[in-house]
Amino acid sequence: MEDSRYSIQEFIQKTKQEDKHQGLFELETSRLLEINLNGQVWAKAGSMVSYRGNIKFVRERMLEHGLRRLFKKALTGEGTSLMKATGNGKLYIADQGKKISILHLKDESLIVNGNNLLAFEQTIEWDIKLMRRIAGMLAGGIFNVKLEGNGRVAITSHYEPLTLIVTPDNPVFTDPHATVAWSGQLKPDFVTDVSFKTFLGRGSGESIQMKFSGNGFVVVQPFEEVYFSNDSKG
Structure with missing residues (x-):
């Protein structure tokens, strides 16, 4: 009897699009998001893996969202740009093999680390959130995007994400490099712990932690993201 394991047919059957x-x-x-496009979505620039149909891609123009957002992007050293995908067809996007989670906002708001934002519907309102108290304290900087309204959002994480519930009597502390997203009603504060840096293995500067208080949730990943500014990408 012929062994059908590892045949091309078996491979196709296991991996074909459904x-x-x-x-x-x-x-x-x-780790691969399919977008059944009939109109327009925003996606992380460079995230396209494949598509079929009639789809056009346009990189976010410098002044597309006004001088205020351009100014924020310059201040945050933000290295992630967006692209518009417009048309009809199937679009497949991914980001360095990271795990993808889909969230449906229903008159809700979500703050997402810019490195973990993959795509969102055009019905979503968005803005870059400056974190003034942490500016210049971390190499490459950290910027966040506030998303609100009605529509779907796709975020990414290295490995499985963990959601921590925040209550007034039980605040949550996180490493900024491992923080993926949090509910829009939370306003993080930043605290430093000089002694804690020894345990983290950091060679210089104070250990910076994010403190979340109030009612909401925080999403973290078991990985410390490395941030790059536009200048560091070469």
Whole structure:
């Protein structure tokens, strides 16, 4: 009897694209997002893996969202740009093999670390949030994007994300480099611990932690993101 294991046919059967009929955003795999495009979405520039149909890609123009956001991007050293995908077809996007999570905002707001934002519907309002108290304290800087309204958002994380519930009597502290997102009603504060840096293995500067108080949630990942500014990418 012929061994059918590892045949091309078996490989195709296991890995071929399947329509799951889940709407605009659907997870083709845990690390590959399928967008059933009929109009326009915003996605992380350079995230396109494949597409079929009639889709055009336009990189975010410098002044597309006004001088205020351009000024914020310059201050934060933000190295992630957006692109518009417009048309009809199936678009597949990913970001360095990171795990993808889809969230449906329903008159809600979410703050996402810019490095963990993959895509969102055009119905979502967004703005870059400056973190003035931490500016210049971390190499490459950290910027966050506030998303609010109605629509779907796709975020990424290295490995499985963990969501921590925040209550007034139980604040949560996180490493900024491992913080993925948090609910919009939370306003993080920043605290430093000189002694804690010894345990983190940091060679210089104070250990910077984010403190979340109030009611909401924080999403973290078991990985410390490395940030690059536009100048450091070469």
